Amino acid sequence: MRDPSVFGIDFTSAPGARKPIRVAAGQRQGAVVRLAGLTALPSLEAFSAWLARPGPWLAGLDLPFGLPRELVEQLGWPTGYRALMAHYAALSRAEIRDLFAAFCDARPAGAKFAHRACDGPAGASPSMKWVNPPVAWMLHAGVPRLIEAGVHLPGLLDGDAGRVALEAYPGLLARELIGRRSYKSDARAGRTPDRLIARKDIVDALEQGRTRLGLRLKLSHAQRDELVADASGDSLDAVLAMLQAAWSTTQPRHGWPEGVDPLEGWILSA
Template identity: 60%
Template sequence: MTTLLGCDFSSAPSRRKAIVHAVGHVDRGRVVLQRQDRFESLDDWAAWLADDAHLPWVGGFDLPFGLPRELVEHLGWPTSWVDCIRHYASLSRQDIRDAFAAFCHQRPIGGKFAHRATDGPAGSSPSMKWVNPPVAFMLHAGVPRLLGAGAEFPGLATGDPRRIALEAYPGLLARSVLGATSYKSDEVRRQTADRLIARRTLIHALENGDPPLMRDAGLRLRLTHSQRDALADDASGDSLDAVLCLIQAAWAWQLHERGDEHWGLPAFDPLEGWILGA
């Protein structure tokens, strides 16, 4: 049976802010959450990815898989995706910050960042952003390790077909239920009763299969009572975000099982990548 996983990623994992995997499978239209794993270091996470004991898996990872073509070409970096990622991995975070800041400095207010084509329909932050959230460093920490584990990136790079890595974005699925209502915060003072209610509303919608992505595919989330409570009680939203990525991975896996060789992805720029469901 294929293991499905959703990954809420951190570029600097710790005990306080771990990388979270939601691990599950699909059973007759139900996305079954089996467990959640936490990784407090990048090395531990990379070891999981490389461990053959977990094969085969299909994962939805909440981190950008590519940079905007406009940015890459401006900097004179390789425009082959694998070569670009390897070059990017060779840089320090300070190198990245300096290069991106210099790029932004030349551009007008309101248009400082370059965007990937997927950012518009997904509503995602530009992958070159190094603060709030530091997604540029998430790419730097995560994608080279996925490559190192031999993962295959549909539309970007071939690899081990038993390790399928897909770019997910939990905000896309959450907004289809909640709109602009916030459901999480890492700041204790902002972990309010309203956000708890929003998490419960979102979980209920996932169990009913209400989001359009799930409804069109005939998918519903199946949870135990204790899992439901744990997802609602995690005010950071990390556990729930991992489950949202799991659902996106399940959607792509089901389409592939039905004959879609592209895992639900449209035609896209093979340098930039694309977010599932966007």
């Protein structure tokens, strides 16, 4: 019997025709993950419609699923996951920004943001960060739609066991392969030969299975060219998230360590 379809989603909180949400679809068979295709979702409504697709499937999404407990408790917000996400979704971005900015302003230099336990091991930005990158807006736009769609969020919220969503972070896997080299830029001026070579190096390493995930990516020649040519890195990020999702299907508890805070969640393979 085949494993469920696996997907990787490079999410943006304000998708459009020029920068859509990118979805990589794949199938794991043993240690090989075959890329079946790439899809663009040009709106949040299209994302919600995509989540309604019947299972079985498992997706790794590049957006934070939780907030730091320290932040939540200091703000006096609900400490149950569903209630917290409902409260967060009901706030405007301006209200969130003002609350988070006041929280940071009251803290010493070098410790402005609160962090989740998974941020350090993953090398991820704090999920309360509202600029560069605005992951707080990604959480605000994405997680309420996951909950509304009734998908299963392991360790956080029960839902349809045939449609499983997990938090992924492509940067974690990319850094394992090329260190701190930059491989993407949305700005035209940032589309340099060095970044193109970095994307090629990532794709080569994934095809050869040179990661601790123990998986090898199978691509067509056209797919390889497409991943290397996409200077934004969005297509490649979707594929990296797809591989993290595929890895989770080989692990107990989807690779979550024991004792994860059910308010904060965990990043795949951190």
